[in-house]
Amino acid sequence: MTPLAWSPRQRGPLGLYLHIPFCRQRCHYCSFNTGPYRPAAMDRFLAALLREIDLVGEAEWAGDVAIGTVFFGGGTPSLLEADELETILDRLRKRLAVAPAAEVSVECNPESLSRDKAEGYRLAGVNRLSLGVQSLDDDLLARLGRLHSSQEAGRAFEAARAAGFDNVSVDLMYGLPDLDLARWERTVREILAWSPEHLSAYALTLDEGSRWAGEGVAGLADEETVTAQYWALARLAREAGYEHYEISNYARPGFRSRHNQVYWRAEEYLAFGPGACGFLGDVRYGNVKPVERYCALLEAGHLPLGSHEVLTPAQRTAEKVILGLRLSDGVPLAGLEDRRPLIDTWQSLGLLEVAGDRCRLTEAGFLLSDSLFVELLPAHS
Amino acid sequence: MALSRIRNFSIVAHIDHGKSTLADRLLALTGAMDPKKAVDQVLDSMDLERERGITIKQHTVCLPYRARDGQEYTLNLIDTPGHVDFSYEVSRSLAACEGALLIVDAAQGVEAQTLANFYLSLEANLTIIPVINKIDLPQADVEGTRRQIAEILGLDADDAIPISAKLGTGVPEVLEAIIHRIPPPPGDPAAPLKALVFDSFYDPYQGVVVYVKIFDGRVRAGMSALLMSNGRVYEVQQVGVFTPEMRPVEELSAGQVGYLTAGIKRVADAKVGETITDANRPTVVPFPGYRDAKPMVFAGLYPVEDTAYQSLRDALDKLHLNDSALTFESETSLALGYGFRCGFLGLLHMEIVQERLEREFGLTLIVTSPSVRYRVVTAAGETVEIDNPSKLPPAGEIDHIEEPLVRASVFAPTEFMNPIYRLAQDKRGEHRALEYLGKRVHITFDFPLSEIIVDFYDRLKSISKGYASFDYDFLEFRPSDVVKLDILLNGDPVDALSVILHRDKAYEKGKALAEKLRAVIPRQLFEVAIQAAIGSRVIARETVKAIRKNVTAKCYGGDITRKRKLLEKQKEGKKRMKQLGKVEVPQEAFLSVLRS
Numbered sequence: 001m002t003p004l005a006w007s008p009r010q011r012g013p014l015g016l017y018l019h020i021p022f023c024r025q026r027c028h029y030c031s032f033n034t035g036p037y038r039p040a041a042m043d044r045f046l047a048a049l050l051r052e053i054d055l056v057g058e059a060e061w062a063g064d065v066a067i068g069t070v071f072f073g074g075g076t077p078s079l080l081e082a083d084e085l086e087t088i089l090d091r092l093r094k095r096l097a098v099a100p101a102a103e104v105s106v107e108c109n110p111e112s113l114s115r116d117k118a119e120g121y122r123l124a125g126v127n128r129l130s131l132g133v134q135s136l137d138d139d140l141l142a143r144l145g146r147l148h149s150s151q152e153a154g155r156a157f158e159a160a161r162a163a164g165f166d167n168v169s170v171d172l173m174y175g176l177p178d179l180d181l182a183r184w185e186r187t188v189r190e191i192l193a194w195s196p197e198h199l200s201a202y203a204l205t206l207d208e209g210s211r212w213a214g215e216g217v218a219g220l221a222d223e224e225t226v227t228a229q230y231w232a233l234a235r236l237a238r239e240a241g242y243e244h245y246e247i248s249n250y251a252r253p254g255f256r257s258r259h260n261q262v263y264w265r266a267e268e269y270l271a272f273g274p275g276a277c278g279f280l281g282d283v284r285y286g287n288v289k290p291v292e293r294y295c296a297l298l299e300a301g302h303l304p305l306g307s308h309e310v311l312t313p314a315q316r317t318a319e320k321v322i323l324g325l326r327l328s329d330g331v332p333l334a335g336l337e338d339r340r341p342l343i344d345t346w347q348s349l350g351l352l353e354v355a356g357d358r359c360r361l362t363e364a365g366f367l368l369s370d371s372l373f374v375e376l377l378p379a380h381s
Numbered sequence: 382m383a384l385s386r387i388r389n390f391s392i393v394a395h396i397d398h399g400k401s402t403l404a405d406r407l408l409a410l411t412g413a414m415d416p417k418k419a420v421d422q423v424l425d426s427m428d429l430e431r432e433r434g435i436t437i438k439q440h441t442v443c444l445p446y447r448a449r450d451g452q453e454y455t456l457n458l459i460d461t462p463g464h465v466d467f468s469y470e471v472s473r474s475l476a477a478c479e480g481a482l483l484i485v486d487a488a489q490g491v492e493a494q495t496l497a498n499f500y501l502s503l504e505a506n507l508t509i510i511p512v513i514n515k516i517d518l519p520q521a522d523v524e525g526t527r528r529q530i531a532e533i534l535g536l537d538a539d540d541a542i543p544i545s546a547k548l549g550t551g552v553p554e555v556l557e558a559i560i561h562r563i564p565p566p567p568g569d570p571a572a573p574l575k576a577l578v579f580d581s582f583y584d585p586y587q588g589v590v591v592y593v594k595i596f597d598g599r600v601r602a603g604m605s606a607l608l609m610s611n612g613r614v615y616e617v618q619q620v621g622v623f624t625p626e627m628r629p630v631e632e633l634s635a636g637q638v639g640y641l642t643a644g645i646k647r648v649a650d651a652k653v654g655e656t657i658t659d660a661n662r663p664t665v666v667p668f669p670g671y672r673d674a675k676p677m678v679f680a681g682l683y684p685v686e687d688t689a690y691q692s693l694r695d696a697l698d699k700l701h702l703n704d705s706a707l708t709f710e711s712e713t714s715l716a717l718g719y720g721f722r723c724g725f726l727g728l729l730h731m732e733i734v735q736e737r738l739e740r741e742f743g744l745t746l747i748v749t750s751p752s753v754r755y756r757v758v759t760a761a762g763e764t765v766e767i768d769n770p771s772k773l774p775p776a777g778e779i780d781h782i783e784e785p786l787v788r789a790s791v792f793a794p795t796e797f798m799n800p801i802y803r804l805a806q807d808k809r810g811e812h813r814a815l816e817y818l819g820k821r822v823h824i825t826f827d828f829p830l831s832e833i834i835v836d837f838y839d840r841l842k843s844i845s846k847g848y849a850s851f852d853y854d855f856l857e858f859r860p861s862d863v864v865k866l867d868i869l870l871n872g873d874p875v876d877a878l879s880v881i882l883h884r885d886k887a888y889e890k891g892k893a894l895a896e897k898l899r900a901v902i903p904r905q906l907f908e909v910a911i912q913a914a915i916g917s918r919v920i921a922r923e924t925v926k927a928i929r930k931n932v933t934a935k936c937y938g939g940d941i942t943r944k945r946k947l948l949e950k951q952k953e954g955k956k957r958m959k960q961l962g963k964v965e966v967p968q969e970a971f972l973s974v975l976r977s
């Protein structure tokens with residue numbers, strides 16, 4: 001079984017995710033698939049990644065189905081030199097039908113994004129940067145295990161602008177240890193003053209595999225505080241003209257992340273790199289996670305597929321609703337006919353709105369969305 | 382078979398004194414069980430018995446024994462349960478015997494069920510052989526135990542046989558004592574058949590398998606058997622003995638214990654105490670019959686999934702086939718829908734039934750708070766029995782309510798007397814008698830049954846460091862000032878959470894219950910108000926605050942499968958939730974009524 005055997009349902013544009021599995025240092029809250037950066041390991045990985053692109057490029061549909069978005073995630077993709085990134089993008093364009101107007105995003109850490117590098121990225125075809133700022137509090141940044149200061153974050157943002165990027169996103173975290181509401185509001189105000197096109201803000205979660213989940217962490221915010229921070233952000237972003245278009249995402253009109261919307265609309269996307277996840281036809285699949293194993297498989301000429309599951313029609317329908325409700329656009333009411341009592345309850349509690357033939361979660365509903373999604377799971381999955 | 386070569390006996394004792402372990406040794410010594418293949422307490426064959434390490438049902442086994450006098454004997458051994466809930470099993474086993482081995486743990490001494498089972502054996506006119514067990518334990522006090530056997534039971538202490546069932550020490554002497562002290566069964570093999578039914582179980586292939594003790598005559602396959610209480614006639618299909626597996630034999634004759642099958646469809650058609658005779662040559666006087674096991678504790682059983690009602694009925698039907706003490710009738714609850722009001726011998730019995738239903742039949746159940754059966758005398762002078770609090774008539778229609786009382790025996794070292802009296806007072810106990818037995822006391826109390834069914838035994842054990850033991854018997858109904866305590870969720874009464882209790886305890890219980898419910902009801906999308914009320918008077922109130930957030934903020938590079946798994950985990954947690962109006966209430970909430 002390989003992704004080559006599965007073909008996309010849609011002939012329309014696919015998303016494409018590439019995972020760069022290295023960091024100079026792992027952040028204490030992070031549970032992602034990433035390991036320590038070593039130049040030799042990076043070189044070996046890049047060779048394997050190109051190989052993976054070549055192999056997927058052999059699929060019979062590879063030349064026809066347009067790629068609408070490309071996203072470099074990690075790890076720390078900005079560890080890539082501009083020429084390395086260019087090599088990858090060139091290979092993608094050679095083997096797959098990357099649309100000329102594709103959105104091409106790279107996640108960047110402030111300490112590894114210089115103006116030169118940003119410029120190089122732009123020349124290679126990148127048109128959107130997502131900057132991992134997380135916090136503007138130097139003490140907190142140090143506690144999180146980040147390698148940059150708030151000042152460096154500001155400089156990196158300016159570097160992106162100076163290099164000509166007119167679509168820059170900033171990542172923030174709230175619910176952080178000892179972060180009080182006032183400090184959070186100051187952070188948000190300052191970030192909004194930078195005028196990024198896009199803003200993602202995640203409440204801290206202690207995911208299994210992270211250092212904090214293992215060792216515990218002092219000063220965690222209580223639910224009350226986290227909720228207040230969510231609402232403060234929602235209010236400040238709205239006042240500054242941003243749309244709260246997804247549970248954790250805000251954008252100025254016209255700058256929603258196209259790539260992320262592929263996920264939420266349950267559209268299809270390809271995956272490259274260790275641990276990367278894809279969705280093709282009815283199949284959700286994931287590559288093997290260890291970098292070493294990923295490279296070894298490709299060196300032996302195999303696709304590095306780790307796991308996959310074939311969705312039943314019921315699962316697909318349910319996922320479409322669950323994922324779609326993460327977006328402020330919501331979903332067609334038609335798919336929820338048999339869940340009328342649930343919808344009514346949520347509506348009466350002000351958590352959901354029905355407008356015309358669609359329904360969507362309110363900002364209050366976003367905060368409780370998992371409680372609704374649990375109800376919407378198919379009966380026997 | 383010559384009557385003089387048969388001995389029929391039960392092994393009785395307080396719980397855990399080593400009955401089943403002694404049975405193991407007897408099986409091994411007589412060659413009935415290959416010691417290499419044997420497991421501990423081999424007769425405890427039900428899964429639940431093995432897991433909990435206790436005997437729940439009586440187990441009969443037929444042992445061939447060559448005695449020291451060189452003669453071959455047939456010994457019919459019946460191992461019995463020690464727990465008070467199952468004393469019914471003991472008394473019907475005794476009806477098939479001429480003797481009883483009364484085991485006393487040398488480290489524990491005589492305890493409450495020792496005495497209870499001693500009396501049962503006396504009533505059944507049995508020859509009692511006292512056996513002092515666990516003499517291998519360092520804390521064994523053989524002489525002290527001898528003294529208790531003499532003083533408390535009035536038996537000749539010199540007759541007691543010290544043994545270690547675990548190591549086998551003294552067990553050969555037990556076998557010889559069985560031969561020499563227990564009389565052979567009376568009976569006349571030439572007389573018309575007269576057999577006593579002392580137990581039965583349902584087998585899907587053979588129908589009801591009836592445990593019989595033959596008092597007179599003989600029985601073999603092909604005979605027409607008449608069941609004297611109901612006049613039904615069946616053709617006997619098979620007769621046999623337990624080895625412990627069922628082994629068919631040609632014939633069972635006077636004095637023997639074994640089984641027969643006769644195409645009987647329902648256990649209820651061959652009740653314990655029934656007389657089976659030859660339809661063509663009937664005996665004249667049947668046995669007097671036997672009282673049915675009477676449930677003492679009642680609770681509602683409801684499937685969490687409404688659609689499982691029929692499966693629950695089928696499962697209860699099946700369990701009832703082999704457990705006549707379990708009663709059930711359908712009932713409806715506004716909160717829980719369709720279910721059954723079930724009667725149990727006690728809480729252990731209730732737990733076991735629930736566990737079997739969930740395990741063997743794959744059901745997920747809600748069990749409501751157990752209640753005793755009250756007698757309500759209405760203003761119109763009628764008497765109704767109420768075992769479901771929600772069925773209690775309105776206060777205005779009640780003249781008075783009577784509650785069941787039990788007479789209870791507590792055995793304990795003297796040093797624990799004070800806390801025991803305090804506990805008894807807290808449980809509305811009335812002191813009846815006190816007897817000093819050396820370093821120990823035997824206290825008799827009368828208790829309302831409702832006070833002791835739930836946590837009395839656990840508390841007694843804990844205040845006495847495990848040394849106190851306890852036994853009880855139904856005494857009488859007595860007028861009592863009891864009231865109904867209701868629980869309301871967001872203003873709506875939840876019938877399945879109502880309890881009947883003494884007025885003096887209502888306030889405290891209402892408060893505890895509301896607090897407990899606050900702890901077990903998960904936070905929901907809206908605030909949940911919990912109220913405890915007597916009639917229209919609210920006596921306690923608690924609030925479950927609304928949930929503030931439940932959201933997966935991040936999505937990991939499109940790893941939707943992971944997100945879905947997290948949701949599925951949440952959903953799994955909700956499986957045991959029951960929707961009451963808009964409020965989701967977990968299964969434990971119903972049990973918390975019991976535990977608070």
Ligand SMILES: Nc1nc2c(ncn2[C@@H]2O[C@H](COP(=O)(O)OP(=O)(O)OP(=O)(O)O)[C@@H](O)[C@H]2O)c(=O)[nH]1
Binds near residue numbers: 401
């Ligand atoms: N040391 C020691 N332990 C024993 C002896 N006889 C039994 N036991 C232990 O005592 C415990 C109870 O033994 P059982 O034979 O199950 O007792 P029981 O009387 O059948 O118990 P119920 O059927 O539940 O009333 C077990 O852990 C046995 O191993 C003995 O002679 N010496």
Ligand SMILES: [Mg+2]
Binds near residue numbers: 436463
């Ligand atoms: Mg036993």
